[in-house]
Amino acid sequence: MSEKPKYEKLVRYYLIALCAIATSIILSQILVQKFISEQKNDSRVINLSGRQRMLSQKISKCALLLGDSTQSSQRNKYLQEFSLALSDWRDTHLGLKNGDGNLDIISRNSKTVQFLFQNIEQDHLAIVRAAENIIHKLNENIQAPTDSIKEDIDQIIKHESAFLKGMDMIVFQYDDEAKTKVTNLQGIEIFLLVISLGVIMFEIFFIFIPSAKTIKKTFRQLLQSEQKSKKMTLELSSLYSSLEQAYQDLLEVDVDVEDFTIFAKCKANGDFTYFSDKFSKLMEFEDNTPQNLFKWLQEQGYEGAYLEKIQEMMPYGKTWSGEIKVINEMGDFVWLKVNITPTMGDSGELETLMIIATDETEKKEAEAISQEINRERIEKKVKEQQFRSALILEGQEEERKRISRDMHDGIGQLLSAMKFNLEGIHSVNTDIERNKLKTSKDLLKNVIKEVRRISFNLTPSALSDYGIVPVLNKFCREISKLSDLQVSFENQTGFLTRLEGKVENNLYRICQEAVNNAIKYSEAKEVKITLSHNSQYLNLEISDDGKGFDMRKLEEKGHFSASGHGLFNIRERANFINGQCTIFSEKGKGTKISINIPLD
Template sequence: MDNQTLTEKPTFEKLGRYYLIALCAIAASIIISQVLIQKFIREQENDSLVVNLSGRQRMLSQKISKSALLLGETSVPTDKTAVLEELELALKEWQEAHRALQTGDDSLGITGKNSEKIASLFTQIEPNYRVMASAASRIVGALNQDFQTPTEDIQKDIESIIRQEPVFLEGMDRIVFQYDREAKTKVTNLGNISLFLMVISLGVILFELLFVFIPSAKTIRQTFVKLVQSQKKSNKMTLELSALYSSLEQAYQDLLEVDVTLDDFTLYAKCSADGSFEQFSDQFVSLMEFEEERPENLFQWLQEQGYDRNHLQNIREMIRNGHPWNGEIKVVNLAGDFVWLKVNLIPTQNELERIDSMLLICTDETEKKEAEAISQEINRERIEKKVKEQQYRSALIMEGQEEERKRISRDMHDGIGQLLSAMKFNLEGIHSVDTAFEKEKLKTSKELLKDVIREVRRISFNLTPSALSDYGIVPVLNKFAREISKISDLEVTFENKTGFLSRLEGKVENNLYRISQEAVNNAIKYAKATKVTITISHNSQFLNLEISDNGQGFDLQKLEAQGHFGTSGHGLFNIRERANFINGQCEIETEKGQGTTISINVPLD
């Protein structure tokens, strides 16, 4: 079995490594794909801005040429002013965009990272750009300095702009087309990379399927078969051990019931009146496994065995006064084994009628004591086992009750509740009633149906509030207190002293709610209370639920002595059982005429 385990262990470790490598490969492919896609998206945004801006450069260069021509032909001052402003604005935008396309501009969202091809194209049109920019700047500067500057003075610059514009436009066209081609190339490359990563991911998945999942499934199937076989062997061995244990238990019980036959009382030793040993019997020496060194005094020896000195002194005084003593002692022999002796100490007199010696007459009852101890241990284990079985059965019964309550509550809410709601809508849709009697009947039926729907909802809530699984014990107890106050003469208040908001295990919340429900029902039925307070508080270790009322109270000790709380069906018995089921502690404080307080402490860990 050990060899088999050693051979299987590397296989599981190998599969685990394959699985981890495959997961890392898939994660890496996903991360790389996302990085590339995000990078492409950012580049696409930059490319679209660049293409748009480079196209705008063509338009601005044409606008500059147009404005320059108009300035040479227009003599109307107002028109000339507007054209000059248009030329100045177009020149500024044209220069900023030209610079941004080559070096980048954060305000425009352009990185300025161009390929060598585009940089070469910009270099080719740079002389034309400079000539046009210089000529346009001189025209703007001359007109701003003297608006009446003759056309002849700026005609040379106008002609320079007109000559350079076609070459500049042709160069910008090549740049725009190159930007577009590079953007399409990036899209194609991204598609190829995505396809490559998809192939890798599919390959990794196929690798997992062939070398991880299929071998794992086979290994798990084989392991499951071995576990089933081991379970069968274990069940068989358990049955055999149970039979052996039962036989052993019965043997001990029979040994106890037969009442082990004790040896007759035998003289074990003779001592002086003060307890000094004078003679030892062979049986005593063999039982205690004495060697050459033997005890000198009986009372000193018993004191060394752990008996009280004052008690031994009283026995010594009894012997001196001529009174015998009998009892049981438990000592340890030199081998370290326990020995139980039934002892008679009998004083003897000399011819002068004085106590001069003492006889130690004993019988060995070690075997009987050991049988009794084993029997008591067996009975204790049997009782503990029965208690645990009873607690387990009680837990199953409570869980079954909760499931049945949930089912009934769900059926009432989803079944009967929906039918009643549909009937209510149908009744409310009836308007063609002729007589006053029929109208009154219809009105009464509607009111009665509303009461029935409200009662169904109340019963459904009491059986299993849906909010308990959704929101937890605190909101449900708060709502429970309000609902009880509405439908009864009892004033029920809820207080969350420490602001407890955490969720608990489902069975804990269910049982705390049932305990509160049971305590409030007891206050209504038996305590004749007018006010009930439900309080929740907590610390780092425990949650405390306290339900107190101002009812008539009762004599707790008297009812406990009568066994009134020892059977199921009684409210306080159910409360204690539910508290035990969730490992909680239940404390009940009550006196006649002083009300009742039930406190439940539940561990939070």
């Protein structure tokens, strides 16, 4: 486990430990319940055994009173009491020997008790016979003389002492056997306690400690992946900054450009009078040559008003310079750097327009190709970087889910099992041990609560089961309990369907980051999270009433462009789900973060 911990092995050890704990608890409960049942029977038996002594003495007393009384009313009263005592005494004696459901007695007499009952059986039968004779005689004649029942009374008195002595021995034997059972149960409880403690030690050394090492190692790997993510984010920022430099480099592409030459001549109104061979070849004019310069440029797509301004410049002897993009007769683009120079006559009037130009097509095509190559290369790097960042974020979420699942399903369940095991321990003798046991139970409850809190913060299981709304509700309640900050959540969406998993995960992480920032820096008393939507966008808004901050200063310090800062992480997560993040803050007026996500 310490060298190569696996979840499957952890589950197997967990099941073994849980079965051992469950077995010890079940055995302990069976023994306790059995002991309680036997104790109830033993208590009943000892009670009835002691009652037998009282009844035998009552029988003797009533017999003597019947012999002394002469009045019929007194004899009837004593006879009735005598009969009831005899009936109870006889039935209880049989019940103690053989068991009796009516008396709630189960016959579990040991051989010693059975032997003691045999010793007093003759005395019991003698008393029963004598008592029955007295009852029979008095029922026939309530005024029967005392001499007629004196022999039976003497018989009862004679055997009472031996019966009482034997009954005392039976009661003492019942008591000794009950004490022996208690002593045996204490030994068994101690044995089960040792087994339970052994199971707990097994769990600590073979499950909890290796699991803690595994989680610690996983957290370390997660931190390393986060550092890689930060590094890649910085590289992405540098790529964006180098994009501008790449465009600057494109301007330095060295392509030979020919010298300016006369391409054509025109009249004052723009009608062509001459085409150079180079111009005709470049534009591939054959029989379909253009008639007018300005009409030709208008046909090429240039606006008439712009061309009219050029025409208006010519009579004043002003030269127009610029680049034009035209299409030759084969449909290819041609870039020309053109100077339209007017020539004046002796009278100062405009006579000719000289079109002096050079072909820049190769240079423009080279610049376009170079720019496209650089743009594709940069876009490729940016996409690769974004893809890596997305994979890292998804990997982090999966790792959080795995750690959360392992803590909840593995360590959480084992801690619960240990809690049940500790609560099943009852055989504690001293106050110090009781206090230690109580302290251990309280500590274990706090550990279970903390494990559940960490598991929820990593990735709440309800996020994948029920969605973002229930989880944000629970998140706000938990934060309000654990901090002085009052966090509330308002759902204004009324969605009937779930969002994508990555959208819900990132929305939850954004809320976590924003609330943590409010706790650490804003000195806010209340934070409100609102989820709403319209036909096109889902809106998440987190606002607080804290002290706010100066947006410009944070931008200058790089809080919005460097990883490791909460606001930067919020923007990155919003971009990851194609969302638009807007942050409003002003000193003394709190902060509001708004995330808009398109609903496709």
